[in-house]
Amino acid sequence: MGEFSLTHAPNMSNVEQACFKSFLYIMxxxxxxxxxxxxxxxxxxxxxxxxxxxxLALAQTMATSLLGRHSALAMPPGPQAxxxxxxxxxxxxxxxxxxxxxxxxxPMRNNFGAxxxxxxxxxxxxxxxxxxxxxYEAALPAALDTIDARDSDGDGFANIAEITAGTWPGDCxxxxxxxxxxxxxxxxxxxxxxxxxxCGHSPSYQQFQxxxxxxxxxxxxxxxxxxxQCLDSEFWQGPDGVLWQLAHxxxxxxxxxxxxxxxxxxxxxxxxxDYHLFVYSQIDDHDARDVLQANYFVTRQESPTRxxxxxxxxxxxxxxxxxxxxxxxxxxxxxxxxxxxxxxxAAAQAYRAFLGFDxxxxxxxxxxxxxxxxxxxxGVDDAECAQCHSTLDxxxxxxxxxxxxxxxxxxxxADRIETHFxxxxxxxxxxxxxxxxxxxxxxxxxxxxxxxxxxxxFAAATVREYWNLLVGQPPSPNSDEFERLWRTLAQEHNxxxxxxxxxLIETEAYGAL
Amino acid sequence: xxxxxxxxxxxxxxxxxxxIAVACSDKGDSDLAQMPPPQQPVAVSPQPKIKFKGHxxxxxxxxxxxxxxxxxxxxxxxxxSCTELxxxxxxxxSAAEDLGFYTPLPTSTITSPIAADRVALSACIKRVDLDLQxxxxxxxxxxxxxxxxxxxxxxxxxxxxxxxxxxxPHEVTYFVELLYxxxxxxxxxxxxxxxxxxxxxxxxxxxxxxxxxxxx
Numbered sequence: 001m002g003e004f005s006l007t008h009a010p011n012m013s014n015v016e017q018a019c020f021k022s023f024l025y026i027m028x029x030x031x032x033x034x035x036x037x038x039x040x041x042x043x044x045x046x047x048x049x050x051x052x053x054x055x056l057a058l059a060q061t062m063a064t065s066l067l068g069r070h071s072a073l074a075m076p077p078g079p080q081a082x083x084x085x086x087x088x089x090x091x092x093x094x095x096x097x098x099x100x101x102x103x104x105x106x107p108m109r110n111n112f113g114a115x116x117x118x119x120x121x122x123x124x125x126x127x128x129x130x131x132x133x134x135x136y137e138a139a140l141p142a143a144l145d146t147i148d149a150r151d152s153d154g155d156g157f158a159n160i161a162e163i164t165a166g167t168w169p170g171d172c173x174x175x176x177x178x179x180x181x182x183x184x185x186x187x188x189x190x191x192x193x194x195x196x197x198x199c200g201h202s203p204s205y206q207q208f209q210x211x212x213x214x215x216x217x218x219x220x221x222x223x224x225x226x227x228x229q230c231l232d233s234e235f236w237q238g239p240d241g242v243l244w245q246l247a248h249x250x251x252x253x254x255x256x257x258x259x260x261x262x263x264x265x266x267x268x269x270x271x272x273x274d275y276h277l278f279v280y281s282q283i284d285d286h287d288a289r290d291v292l293q294a295n296y297f298v299t300r301q302e303s304p305t306r307x308x309x310x311x312x313x314x315x316x317x318x319x320x321x322x323x324x325x326x327x328x329x330x331x332x333x334x335x336x337x338x339x340x341x342x343x344x345x346a347a348a349q350a351y352r353a354f355l356g357f358d359x360x361x362x363x364x365x366x367x368x369x370x371x372x373x374x375x376x377x378x379g380v381d382d383a384e385c386a387q388c389h390s391t392l393d394x395x396x397x398x399x400x401x402x403x404x405x406x407x408x409x410x411x412x413x414a415d416r417i418e419t420h421f422x423x424x425x426x427x428x429x430x431x432x433x434x435x436x437x438x439x440x441x442x443x444x445x446x447x448x449x450x451x452x453x454x455x456x457x458f459a460a461a462t463v464r465e466y467w468n469l470l471v472g473q474p475p476s477p478n479s480d481e482f483e484r485l486w487r488t489l490a491q492e493h494n495x496x497x498x499x500x501x502x503x504l505i506e507t508e509a510y511g512a513l
Numbered sequence: 514x515x516x517x518x519x520x521x522x523x524x525x526x527x528x529x530x531x532x533i534a535v536a537c538s539d540k541g542d543s544d545l546a547q548m549p550p551p552q553q554p555v556a557v558s559p560q561p562k563i564k565f566k567g568h569x570x571x572x573x574x575x576x577x578x579x580x581x582x583x584x585x586x587x588x589x590x591x592x593x594s595c596t597e598l599x600x601x602x603x604x605x606x607s608a609a610e611d612l613g614f615y616t617p618l619p620t621s622t623i624t625s626p627i628a629a630d631r632v633a634l635s636a637c638i639k640r641v642d643l644d645l646q647x648x649x650x651x652x653x654x655x656x657x658x659x660x661x662x663x664x665x666x667x668x669x670x671x672x673x674x675x676x677x678x679x680x681x682p683h684e685v686t687y688f689v690e691l692l693y694x695x696x697x698x699x700x701x702x703x704x705x706x707x708x709x710x711x712x713x714x715x716x717x718x719x720x721x722x723x724x725x726x727x728x729x
Contacts, residue, residue: 192729193729196566196570196729200569200570200573201570201573201574201577202574202577202677202729204577204677205673205674205677205678208677208678235569235573245607245609248607248609248615248616249615249616251609252609252613252615253609253610254610254613255610255611258610471562472562472563472564473562
């Protein structure tokens with residue numbers, strides 16, 4: 001008989017396809033048997049199948065749960081296993097390390113990842129490849145130990161030295177820098193820096209003279225006083241000031257679209273509402289977590305610039321109980337949700353902007369077993385895509401009921417998928433609103449925002465922005481000062497950025513030449 | 514960051530070249546060799562992390578130091594702000610709404626030092642010309658041509674205003690004697706008044722584009 005091929009069976013796994021092909025073959029051959037006067041082999045097949053089916057079904061269920069939907073490239077538990085083995089590594093201080101520790105782009109590995117792979121093969125010489133997740137997790141610690149002393153990237157530092165220092169053992173441009181010991185804090189230097197960083201200009205010659213005449217304690221008081229004055233300046237919080245500049249990558253404004261809604265019969269949209277809320281959350285003693293959790297808005301008066309909290313503004317129509325700070329503004333709905341049934345862009349942008357994780361660089365990957373389900377049939381369950389979409393899709397589900405351009409525009413709609421997208425994919429209406437962020441399940445976007453805002457990652461990302469801005473370079477991986485700042489922001493300062501800045505100006509990183 | 518070090522090296526090169534060009538005369542070389550060295554050894558910072566002031570901070574400093582309105586500091590073709598518009602990105606700024614530059618460029622550009630020079634030169638020319646026309650000059654005091662006694666005063670004023678410190682004696686010597694002598698002797702057919710004006714502009718320019726003025 002001729003070969004039978006299944007040209008289109010998108011929902012069948014390989015096992016299912018093989019079984020179906022076998023069944024058809026048996027039926028066709030049985031017909032031939034009957035024609036020749038033999039007992040149809042289908043009878044034998046039915047009996048055999050009846051006996052074997054439960055066993056086969058159990059085997060497939062176990063395989064799926066153990067290996068995941070994509071057994072050929074299972075989502076590795078590497079980052080967590082790495083941190084279990086090296087809990088004190090700076091890579092594990094804030095969440096889990098990025099996949100870039102071992103990979104250039106998954107599944108391709110860098111030199112360190114290649115050495116890990118070789119070590120795993122030596123540890124389990126008889127295991128078939130690829131390893132199962134259980135085998136991988138069990139063998140990884142011993143494999144890592146065997147390459148501790150090796151210098152995988154050839155930068156002159158052993159892998160264990162780089163892991164301990166928080167640099168990247170697979171990147172020859174990343175290596176530990178020898179600590180030079182504590183450096184003297186220069187108050188005069190800090191006086192100049194605060195003026196320039198926050199007020200936007202140098203102190204005058206006379207101001208320096210006055211400062212020099214103060215005793216040391218008086219100079220420290222003057223530094224904090226100066227900071228307080230400058231934090232109220234137009235340069236810091238005014239339109240297009242420092243805080244607005246920090247907001248640009250989060251808001252991503254487009255001048256030509258700023259009032260686009262009003263030109264097309266849509267409710268007017270003004271992304272300055274987003275800037276106002278961001279700046280408000282960063283000034284005075286306000287709670288920085290409101291960038292994700294605020295159910296209010298902020299207006300701005302000019303000359304001088306002052307921000308005020310209000311419950312409603314005419315350019316925002318999201319239902320109050322569905323608001324989540326800068327996740328649900330009209331601009332976000334217009335620009336990041338638009339027409340998408342599953343707003344992956346909105347979720348990824350929020351992940352990057354507020355938690356510092358760029359999924360495109362494989363940062364912040366927390367794969368969820370069984371994902372992606374690819375409800376909207378975009379092919380994201382292909383092996384190459386699933387590496388990231390097993391995190392991104394569950395991250396995006398809580399956004400699914402927030403309308404962009406579908407009616408009711410820019411508002412929450414509980415049956416949004418059923419109303420607007422039911423015909424787009426076979427399984428799309430099964431898409432849940434519950435999702436996951438940082439490995440934690442969440443029921444909706446409000447809960448998503450709460451988990452994100454109260455995470456270590458949010459606190460660290462918030463402080464890192466100001467550290468980069470004021471110190472001038474990222475914190476070193478094992479910087480105790482940096483870690484103290486973000487922990488204190490969360491545990492003592494109730495997420496007040498200004499209080500954190502008063503701590504920051506006293507760090508050696510800021511004040512030592 | 515690489516941004517800072519690229520700009521430092523380019524500006525340092527420009528400064529050296531300009532110093533050499535100005536001092537290069539039949540008598541200049543031997544005089545330069547006789548200039549006293551810095552009085553204290555320069556300490557090497559173990560973690561150098563100075564920052565370029567950027568388009569707005571530097572403009573603010575120039576405006577305050579040279580007693581100019583911020584909008585007067587530099588305008589291309591007389592109307593387009595050098596620091597807020599034309600050279601904003603080259604001078605370390607972002608341009609989010611119009612161009613989608615949400616963050617400043619991570620490194621300086623080939624035009625960054627050129628832009629910095631233009632801004633400084635524009636501001637210095639403006640101040641010098643205002644003072645020459647004014648009955649109450651702010652920095653460049655004394656009737657034109659700038660008399661001997663006033664040149665030292667002018668240099669001290671420039672240092673205090675632009676980089677908030679006193680000029681060292683050898684720095685004063687350089688500006689007052691060498692630079693002035695060479696500027697005024699380079700083109701004998703130019704009037705002394707014009708040469709003196711050039712000296713004033715160049716002195717202001719040299720201090721305004723020094724590393725102490727551009728970085729912190």
